Amino acid sequence: MRRRTRFSLEPKYILAICSVLCIILIFVSVRYEDKIQPVKNVVTGVFTPMQKGINTVGNWITDKMELLKNIKDLQKENKELQEQLAETTYENRILQQEGYELDTLRDLYELDKRYPSYPKVAATIISKDTNNWYSRFVIDKGSDDGLKVGMNVLAGNGLVGIIIDVGHNNATVRSIIDDANNVSGMFLKTNDQCNVKGNLELIDNGMIEVQGIDKDAKVKDGYEVVTSTISPKYLQGILIGYVSDITLNSDNLTMSGYLTPAVDFSNLTTVLVITELKEALY
Amino acid sequence: MKRFFMFFITIIVCFLLQSTVFQALSLAGVAPNLLLIVTVAAGYMYGRTKGIYVGLACGLLVDICYGDIIGLFGLMYMCIGYLNGYAHKIYFRDDYTMPIILVSISDFLYGFFYYVFLFLLRNRLNFFFYLRRIILPELIYTVVVSIVLYKILHILNVKLERSAHKEV
Numbered sequence: 001m002r003r004r005t006r007f008s009l010e011p012k013y014i015l016a017i018c019s020v021l022c023i024i025l026i027f028v029s030v031r032y033e034d035k036i037q038p039v040k041n042v043v044t045g046v047f048t049p050m051q052k053g054i055n056t057v058g059n060w061i062t063d064k065m066e067l068l069k070n071i072k073d074l075q076k077e078n079k080e081l082q083e084q085l086a087e088t089t090y091e092n093r094i095l096q097q098e099g100y101e102l103d104t105l106r107d108l109y110e111l112d113k114r115y116p117s118y119p120k121v122a123a124t125i126i127s128k129d130t131n132n133w134y135s136r137f138v139i140d141k142g143s144d145d146g147l148k149v150g151m152n153v154l155a156g157n158g159l160v161g162i163i164i165d166v167g168h169n170n171a172t173v174r175s176i177i178d179d180a181n182n183v184s185g186m187f188l189k190t191n192d193q194c195n196v197k198g199n200l201e202l203i204d205n206g207m208i209e210v211q212g213i214d215k216d217a218k219v220k221d222g223y224e225v226v227t228s229t230i231s232p233k234y235l236q237g238i239l240i241g242y243v244s245d246i247t248l249n250s251d252n253l254t255m256s257g258y259l260t261p262a263v264d265f266s267n268l269t270t271v272l273v274i275t276e277l278k279e280a281l282y
Numbered sequence: 283m284k285r286f287f288m289f290f291i292t293i294i295v296c297f298l299l300q301s302t303v304f305q306a307l308s309l310a311g312v313a314p315n316l317l318l319i320v321t322v323a324a325g326y327m328y329g330r331t332k333g334i335y336v337g338l339a340c341g342l343l344v345d346i347c348y349g350d351i352i353g354l355f356g357l358m359y360m361c362i363g364y365l366n367g368y369a370h371k372i373y374f375r376d377d378y379t380m381p382i383i384l385v386s387i388s389d390f391l392y393g394f395f396y397y398v399f400l401f402l403l404r405n406r407l408n409f410f411f412y413l414r415r416i417i418l419p420e421l422i423y424t425v426v427v428s429i430v431l432y433k434i435l436h437i438l439n440v441k442l443e444r445s446a447h448k449e450v
Binding site for chain 1: 294297298299300301303305306307308311312315317330331334338343344346347348350351352353354357360361364367396400401404408411412415416420
């Protein structure tokens with residue numbers, strides 16, 4: 001081993017020093033959030049290009065897994081259509097790949113027509129939160145493309161989430177199914193207000209919570225919930241999802257229920273960002 | 283110095299893989315925690331001091347890129363690195379079972395404290411649901427990945443030690 005004159009310290013003292021450092025950092029980051037932002041920007045700015053590169057590998061793997069699923073489906077068909085199989089398998093595989101791409105583009109196009117008044121930017125998802133508890137992801141557009149904190153994110157035919165953090169070439173999006181997320185919503189037919197709340201316990205059933213519906217509200221299962229006019233963060237009239245299982249709470253004042261989001265969060269790759277802030281409209 | 287660079291590169295590669303490729307490969311809605319494996323391996327192979335440094339680096343990286351509160355993960359990973367450093371006393375080069383046991387215990391503790399700090403404090407009381415939905419699947423997936431990853435880290439370590447001997 002190389003010999004070095006080194007200043008040595010008992011590990012427990014190092015632990016104590018670093019713990020104090022962390023606690024100070026926690027305090028600073030909670031108290032002075034703006035001061036931390038430049039540091040975050042530098043670090044995420046370095047990592048984003050790398051993640052972008054590696055993510056093409058990740059997407060390739062997902063593509064292959066999609067392909068495997070397609071093959072399974074085709075094998076089921078095989079038993080019913082023995083004769084046609086040989087030709088169809090080959091054609092199908094190519095067509096399905098193209099169809100998948102077409103679907104995504106068509107969805108984006110339709111969405112563009114549905115919310116025509118807002119200016120939008122398309123972005124690709126490049127990485128996801130490393131822990132499994134929250135549903136946050138990073139997209140490949142940032143302040144260079146005019147994105148700001150608080151902008152709404154759409155996909156498919158509904159609301160995906162909101163931008164909570166912006167670097168110069170990336171932005172973090174917190175989705176509406178995230179356990180810490182709240183959206184004030186409104187029933188499209190009756191204009192009754194409600195609060196849509198992400199809940200990790202319901203994600204597996206493909207649902208999130210709806211709370212605070214007035215007990216006199218004449219709402220039924222299957223009604224559309226859109227973002228509310230009174231929401232300070234979300235632009236009004238964006239489809240969130242469809243409500244179900246509405247029950248009267250034990251406090252006898254409000255009703256609550258479940259909501260199926262309009263967006264399929266499991267296979268999200270491309271999203272649209274509305275480059276207009278709600279605050280600007282006041 | 284070489285060891286420093288090895289850990290520097292390992293941490294970055296693992297972070298990139300964990301946030302991109304393994305998210306695409308997630309099973310049952312969870313992805314494995316590679317940074318935790320690196321921290322455990324550092325503590326187990328090099329002792330408490332290295333465990334602290336590597337844990338702190340991993341934690342702060344996650345904090346800065348994804349966290350709201352900077353320092354919380356740093357603290358958690360650091361404590362895990364430190365505690366695993368105690369196992370350095372029974373470190374034996376060809377033992378591959380001990381690190382797996384350490385990884386599983388560490389991942390459980392990580393999940394448990396994560397739940398306490400970020401979910402229990404927000405009045406999410408259904409612990410057993412989170413145990414079944416996140417903590418246990420993540421533990422199993424992480425342990426399976428750690429079998430491979432630890433072996434790679436271990437080989438790197440042996441090579442480094444050999445080259446260090448040659449220099450003397």
